[in-house]
Amino acid sequence: MTDKKTATRELGLKEISEVLSSGNFDRFIGVRENEFFEAKSFKPYDLDNSNDADKTQAIAELSSDIAHFANQKGGYIVCGLDTPPVKDVPHDIVGSLRLGKKKGFYNETQIKGIIKASVYPKLDVEVAWYPSSSNQDSGSGVIYIPKQDEQRKYFIVRVCEADGKKFKGFLGIPIRKDDQKYWLPVQDVYKLSKRTPNKLHELAESISEQLQGIETRLSNKIESSSKELQPKTEDLLELKIEKALHE
Amino acid sequence: MNKTNKVPLYILAVAPDQKVQFSQFLETSENSPKHLLERPPYIRYMGWNMLTLDQAKIREGIYWEVKNGERKIIQLHRDGALLAIAYADSSFLGWGQSEQDFVNNPELNSLALTEYTYEFVELYRRMLDYFNGAESVTFKIELMNTKLENDKRLLLRPTLRNNPLYLLHEGGAVNSDFSISLEVSLEKGTYKTEHVAFSIIQEVFLKFGITPDKIQFAGTDDKGVRFVDVSKFPK
Numbered sequence: 068m069t070d071k072k073t074a075t076r077e078l079g080l081k082e083i084s085e086v087l088s089s090g091n092f093d094r095f096i097g098v099r100e101n102e103f104f105e106a107k108s109f110k111p112y113d114l115d116n117s118n119d120a121d122k123t124q125a126i127a128e129l130s131s132d133i134a135h136f137a138n139q140k141g142g143y144i145v146c147g148l149d150t151p152p153v154k155d156v157p158h159d160i161v162g163s164l165r166l167g168k169k170k171g172f173y174n175e176t177q178i179k180g181i182i183k184a185s186v187y188p189k190l191d192v193e194v195a196w197y198p199s200s201s202n203q204d205s206g207s208g209v210i211y212i213p214k215q216d217e218q219r220k221y222f223i224v225r226v227c228e229a230d231g232k233k234f235k236g237f238l239g240i241p242i243r244k245d246d247q248k249y250w251l252p253v254q255d256v257y258k259l260s261k262r263t264p265n266k267l268h269e270l271a272e273s274i275s276e277q278l279q280g281i282e283t284r285l286s287n288k289i290e291s292s293s294k295e296l297q298p299k300t301e302d303l304l305e306l307k308i309e310k311a312l313h314e
Numbered sequence: 315m316n317k318t319n320k321v322p323l324y325i326l327a328v329a330p331d332q333k334v335q336f337s338q339f340l341e342t343s344e345n346s347p348k349h350l351l352e353r354p355p356y357i358r359y360m361g362w363n364m365l366t367l368d369q370a371k372i373r374e375g376i377y378w379e380v381k382n383g384e385r386k387i388i389q390l391h392r393d394g395a396l397l398a399i400a401y402a403d404s405s406f407l408g409w410g411q412s413e414q415d416f417v418n419n420p421e422l423n424s425l426a427l428t429e430y431t432y433e434f435v436e437l438y439r440r441m442l443d444y445f446n447g448a449e450s451v452t453f454k455i456e457l458m459n460t461k462l463e464n465d466k467r468l469l470l471r472p473t474l475r476n477n478p479l480y481l482l483h484e485g486g487a488v489n490s491d492f493s494i495s496l497e498v499s500l501e502k503g504t505y506k507t508e509h510v511a512f513s514i515i516q517e518v519f520l521k522f523g524i525t526p527d528k529i530q531f532a533g534t535d536d537k538g539v540r541f542v543d544v545s546k547f548p549k
Binding site: 088089090091201301303304307308311312 | 325374393399
């Protein structure tokens, strides 16, 4: 996809996945952020900061970044990319790579723990690190937010920002629009709170959470801790075939 | 390879379903995957096999490639994928002394298809020894450009033209280009070249209306499972 106004490219979910799997991250250069794609530096959220206020800010930013994708169509936060500002261009565009080592990126357990504490209802994300095809020791860290069932929306963040400041103990509903974060106005939040409760939905939600707990315990026993995202093999093969046919 | 020249193409591709460690990918010694690509195993030297007599070249740092002109291209990828694209016309997998012969009667050679598929599966079996972490693989088989410019479609009969019963063994024309996927487990002992190759051939022949029992160059083991029997290939 090409945005003719700014002469940049945009990627969809499938294309982003393919670039990550290929390890050829140069393909992100020139790509602008959009509703599915957010480019960040390698470790953008300072979650280990000893200063409580700064740490709260980092948690708020992480939680709202993830929730706003969940409240739209899902997406990828791809870390290890620089987006230097470009004059007269309103969007962030990837200008260069700044990849990092696997051990330097976030631990999946840490991210999931923060989301569990900061976002309601329960939201599953995937945290992975993809090696570069030219240097297996460096790569891109990724947080993938799958598309969510409409019935489960909206995801509410318990730590949010107001006027550029991050506050703990406040609630907000962030939504991604194009490449920007938009907080649902209080009037709209109030309207949502007045909707007739759906008892069946609440029951389904409860059962789903219990099943999720069982599934998590089983998968922790079976799967290894280093499992990474794996797109369908036949889709990857199709891409290789297409490339070979057009060379 | 220029897809737009509309030559019928037979494409075989396979890759592991899990992320694998392929640490020997860039090695160039005699025991390396690169060397195996340049000197693949074969049943018959002059048969339809993976030989290209080419030296492998690394492309974009992510795959080795060997070629025999445009009619045969084989790539070995860093993620453990193997890809082979071959012309399915008179220059390789089809019958006909000339291009015009083939255009008038566009028929694939059943032995060529069977042997070539077997050799691909066997080559990949050997490649699997070079990487760790694969629990299963997925094959992708495609036949493209099956409708020629004169609107004739690719044909296939189960027997060879020098077989007296050739005309009695019905085959058929393929309806359209097709793509098949096949997953194979790598649990100990389950990846057997002769069985995997037959599974692929069976699906391809079915697209031409040929049932598995009609496939030549095949046998049945003591468990009743069909396999490609290389002892039935002409010497």
